Amino acid sequence: MHLPDIGDFTDIPVIEVLVAPGDRVEVDQSILTLESDKATMEIPSPAAGEVESVGVKVGDQVNQGDLLLTLQGGAEQPPADSEPDSTAAEAAERAPAPAVTAQAPAKPPAAAGAPPGEAARRKAPVPTRPADMQAYAPGRTPHASPAVRRFARELGVDLTLVKGSGRKSRIVKDDVQSFVKQTLAAGAPQAPAGGLPFQLPAAPEVDFGKFGQxxxxPLSRIKKLSGTHLHRSWLSVPHVTQFDEADITELEAFRKDQKAAAEQAGVKLTFMPFLLKAVAGALAQMPVLKASLAADGENLVMKHYTHIGVAVDTPNGLVVPVLRDVDKKGLFDLARELMAVSGKARDGKLLPGDMQGGTFTVSSLGGIGGTAFTPIVNAPEVAILGVSRSETKPVWNGEKFAPRLLLPLSLSYDHRVVDGADGVRFTTLLSSLLGDIRRLLL
Incomplete structure (x- = not known):
């Protein structure tokens, strides 16, 4: 099939390709959408058959006569000179259906003297189609006019979820409006597998070059993968972030006292192993923060293990290796394991298994700076702890102000699973464990 005469337009951009090789198309079914300076238009198929190949893609610019696709099998093909009148078929489809329709018998081309294009239109067989094309071919592109498609895009509506009430199950503007009203009245519907129940409007493209050099x-592969995951988590998880501070004055003094022993053991004892042990102790007392919401949204998966992910900054982006059974390991063991996984992460040698199975995530920016931030939950986990740089501040002890080393905590959690009260209980518990590490022995 070639692009028919669609008026005084040249180099028309293709904004949607509605079929793919292997698809079955019917007569007058839209196969692609073009967008000129004046209008958006859909190009219908002049014949029925199976798509053998598609000759254009989104972003291409096409002109009259360009090859769009090739069909094989199916109904009788109209002559090539009838293609310029294919726009009339689309206009006829938009018109009200006649009171009675009949199957046109298949006959040879028109008698001598009749215009070939007119004869083809008069004699071509009209294939029968079921009332619900989605039932005929699940997953096919919905049948709608360019104006309705544009209207749906502006509202962020996925037309595959809309039932068409027009002729041949064509979706009309009232169908889109009814779908939006039902969605707002019923609340958020169950999302289809792998995505949201609607499509977000695409961000407009900006030519930054006109403002300067x-x-x-290209984004790194890690940023592409993590970006998709973070975007999905941000959209699907109702986030709440709880802020708190922990007094780590005594803990930091103890850590410094153990530096020599740690060096003899061949490890560098940073603050992170202490934090991981404290987090593991808090999770043992409040296991809901290491649970996951089941796929049905009606049950909790309670985990009887404590694997904690630690966000590591690498030249190619952020990765989160997972430390197993943190509650069963000592400080030196955790310090040694942290050194190993951090090195593998920066060298790009982490395996997929090294980043799976976490129950809770810790993201520390203390070595860089900042006072607080709102980390994104690493779904299907339900909580993540952000840690910023500790700072010495004057704290009233009942008699006078005394200098204390305070650590900012930022706990983000999935509000479907963790209530606000549980969120503040967790940060309060964690602060008490960090304030007196001996409490972990109780």
Whole structure:
């Protein structure tokens, strides 16, 4: 099939390709959408058959006569000179259906003297189609006019979820409006597997080059993968962030006292192993923060293990290796394991298994700075702890102000699982464990 005559337009951009090789198309079914300076238009198929190949893609610019796709099998193909009149078929489809329709018998081309294009239109067989095309071919592109598609895009509506009430199950504007009203009245519907029940409007493209010199650099593979995961978590998890401070004055003094022993054991004893042990102790007392919401949204998966992910900053992006059974390991063992996984992360040698199975995540920016931040929950986990740089502040002890080393804590959690009261109980418990590490022995 070639692009028919669609008026005084050239180099028309393709904004949607509605079929793919292997799809079955019917007569007048839209196969792609073009967008000129004046209008958006859909190009219908002049014949039925199976798509053998598609000759265009989104972003291509097409002109009259360009090859769009090839069909094999199916109904009789109209002559090539009838293609310029294919826009009339689309206009006829938009018109009200006649009171009676009949199957046109298949006959040879028109008698001599009749225009070939007119004869083809008069004699071509009209294939029968079921009332509900989604039932005929699940997953096919919904049948809607360009104006309705644009209207749905502006509202962020996925047309595959909308039932068409027009002729041949065509979706009309009232169907889209009814779907939006039902969605707002019923609340958020169950999301289909792998995504949201609606499509977000695409961000507009901006030509930054007109403002000054620019350079385009590709995102690293890690940032592409983590970006998709973070985007999904941010959209699907109702986030709440609880802020608190922990007094780590005594803990830091104890850590410094153990530096020599740690060096003899061949490890560098940082603050992180202490934090991990405290987090593991708090999770043991409040296991809901290491649970996960089941896929049905009606049950909790309670985990009887404590594997904690630690966010590591690498030249290619952020990765989160997981330390297993943190509650069963000593400080030196955790310090040694942290050194090993951090090195593997920075060298790009982490395996997929090294980043799976976490029950809770810790993200520390203390070595860089900052006072607080709102970390994104690492779904399917339900909570993540952000740690910023500790700072010495004057604290009233009942008699006078005394200098104390305070650690900022930022706990983000999934509010479907963790209530606000549990969130503040957890940060309060964690602060008490960090304030007196001996409490972990109780």
């Amino acid at each position: 620019v350079e385009t650099q």
